[in-house]
Amino acid sequence: MKRKARLMQGNEACVEGAIAAGMRFFAGYPITPSTEIAELSSEKLPCVGGKFIQMEDEIASMAAIIGASLTGLKSMTATSGPGFSLKQENLGYAGITEVPCVVVNVQRGGPSTGLPTSPAQGEIMQARWGTHGDHPVIALTPSSVRETFDLTIRAFNLSEKYRIPVILLMDEVIGHMRERVELPDTSELEIIDRKRPAGNKEDYKAYKADEDLIPPMANFGEGYRYHVTGLVHDETGFPSNSSVVADKLVRRLADKIEMHKDDIIQWEEQNTEDADIVIVSIGGVSRAADTAMKMLRSKGLKVGTFRPITVWPFPEKRLEELAEKVNTFVVAEMNLGQMVLEVERIIKNKAKIERVNKVNGEAIYPEEIVTKIEEVL
């Protein structure tokens, strides 16, 4: 069957992906530049038997998707900077209670209410450490409309598989951009559902993990009795003050992602085989990096690109390998230097690291990356 090409917006592709992944509940509080995600969810969810709720604020939205997911529905919320700050506490709650859900943040200019309609990438570090306490994070960063569709599905899949909130970290460039896409047929998609308990309902222990460190999850209200709390808890889900229980839980939460990171981590690289210089970027900036690479290649410079698709966990091993032969990494991001800190931590002194940063509410243009590279050569 010939697929139909159509013009689609990034935010629209996110909703299409979410519904294809099985999203049946969305709670949110609209905020530019993520509003279209709430708007389209409200339109499309009732058509597939799902529910949309506009909540009183972002805190409640995050709480609502956790509740809905506990009853067995795949759930999502979407927001931007100020709302992402408000979601942080309950994001931690979803982490410690191991409730699968997807949180979309379409980044705009900050801090505070900042520049509502302009692009930025100021929440790379907030996505990692925004909620308090030691916790693992999965954050995915699409750089095209089609990839937004694919990564929204992947966000649901990873969240279901590993029982963890997954952040889809978009930016205004990708969220608002419309481009030609051909979406795959739903029969071609891999959809993962959470692991369900087997055995007696009476014997169910909600937080007893299998060997893969992931506990099977029962729907709340189906007769499996368990307790859900943000306090440190034992295998039954009831609070505990035991140092042994606390240590075991916090380490297991971290280890369940660490153990599976080869399954989680993704990146894309172009022309790195012979590259002296590699541009590192994510999301909307990667589109400028691609053009910059082509401009510099046409001048005979050996330039490649490296694009983390999971910004968290960061593709550390591959970057380390690249640093063995690449002279200079140019980290381009729409902030004053966040992802570069991770690049510096990984590469140490094995290569030169240069920065291209922009916080004026405009996208980074290819020429700015080209100029920087010509300057430092």
Next chain:
Amino acid sequence: MDKHEIRLSGSGGQGLILAGIILAEAAIIDGKNAVQTQSYGPEARGGASKAEVIISTEKIDFPKVRECDIFLSLTQKSYDQYSKGLKEGGIMIVDSIVNANNAKNKVYSAPIIDTAAHVIGKAMVTNIVALGALVAISNAVTREALEQAVLSRVPKGTEELNKKALEMGYIMGENAIK
């Protein structure tokens, strides 16, 4: 490579972002690649608004206009703010109310706003008249694709009105290049 970088500018509320979407959809109907982006302020009406469309037979990496081929402006403010990016030999299309005397490019001036409001009688179709004029002057997309794209985007019951708006735009564009 066949590539057009198009910038549509005016005031918020004139429907230029929708015009950009329609133009990009027409390009896809023509079998090409297209990317549409926009820049606007927080206000729902007023302010300078800009929609950008890139049409290409090849993959489009960077989605924003860098070397503008075709520039449309419906207000003085948006002309002053955005006209500088037009490249040498590029096509400049302005509404008759815009003073473009300082332009280095050849200027095609047409009474787009007045025609929509007073000849057709609906200011709402300003963007469609503008698209007709732009395509008659630049041939950025085919007229068949444009009509199909317009009709699939406009509200039901307004098809004839929009066809008329397109027709008036074409005539205006044809007159401007004479």
